[in-house]
Amino acid sequence: MKSFFTSLAYPFRGVGYFLGRPVLWKYFAAAFAINVVLFVLLTILFLKYRVVLVDWVTPDRFWKWARVAIEWIFTGIIAILGLFLFTIVGNLLASPFLDAMTERILADLGETLPPSRGPLRAFLRALRNQSLKLLFFGAVQLLLLLLWVIPVVGLLHPPLSALLTILSLGFEYVDYPLDARQLPVPRRLEWMVAHPGATLAYGLVLFPFFLIPFIGYAFLPLAVAGAALLVHDIDSPKKSG
Template sequence: MQIPIRSVGPAAAFLFLVQGLKLLNAPGLRRYVWFPILINVVLYSAGFWLASRYFTAAMHWLVPAWLDWLRWLLWPLFALLLLATAFFTFTLMTNLLGSPLYGRLTEQVRRLQASGQIAAPGSEHSALASLFSESRRLGYFALRALPLLALFLIPLINVIAPFLWMLFGAWSLSLDYMAYPLEARGLLFKEQRDVVRKRRLDMLAFGGAVMLGLAIPLLNIFIPPAAVIGATLYILEAERRGEAL
């Protein structure tokens, strides 16, 4: 499997996700792809059912009767808050449930990129160390997501809150999906964060592409495994160019 993208940078980072979508059904990869996609179908179907059933009730609960005169303004605000929370929660659950196969998917992409040859294994680290790295990453996201969500409730500031949330979402998604190929090289959370920080524009472009894909119904089912493939291809290309991680 030869990858046509031979550059890195913001534009190429976006294209790596597109390439990941094209390779979802590639021989040797599909066994690691379709079970996570099934998980996504179940989770998003459950989310859609819950939203359609309880959204109006949640809005009535969040907007008390004495604020009825402001309901026209508060409903869109609380709707954005609920959607942002649901987006973050379902993405987290999807990645958590699919993570055992995403690590294998990363390794298989490396092997296929080597034209079918078995790739040299990355540095080994214990399952406990990987679990610690995952917990650090989840804590990192939560500590920053909660204050950002609170900004939606502050007058005037809530005007820029959606833009800050989108930037945070792009950054978090890039860090989350780049973790799989970087962990395969023995890098834990702190080292992964350092790698991502060195390539801020690339990572925002890649994470923004992932976030856009996750916002599109039906396409969002295929985005998580495609993002794992795209992140792996990005790291492989950076290594091929001799860039230090």
């Protein structure tokens, strides 16, 4: 198993690998363009209907100061939820391009992969896989909430929840090369359990980048490239033939 500290370098190795291969840049352009267009559309909708939504949750009988306070709080909540929704939808829409890029990288590294599924099947598979991953990590987060009912032990919830968030982020990207090998979701989760240090380290490096929207969008294909290198170096299957 790759050590935690060794895996910290792979996001940056992915950047170098990607920049040195212009043939991959078209995938970057497609994924980035999709995310930018989606972000602009959601921002326009948010700005257009923000006042209507605030008026709906704050009737006229509210004091003016209360309406202003609620408006700012509500705006912040909607913005955070919108960013979360955008991240999920953006990744789904970009998945056919990122899948194709991952397959290209793994093939260049010498792996023999199953036949490509095509854009539509790749999108539908990504939709199903994202749903299963959300259910899995969401269920674990809900279980962690039970710690709050235990005196003193409840203090462990914030660090454990943050750890799980970083682990799930790392898995989000190492999942691309695992999916390119067409492993079922349970097998991919087994891979994460077998290599927790590598998955956690990868997510830890990515986490600050994805807190900044446009930086995160630009880094998305680079993160996928680094994940392909990491997974290949850990357990690349023997090339057949």
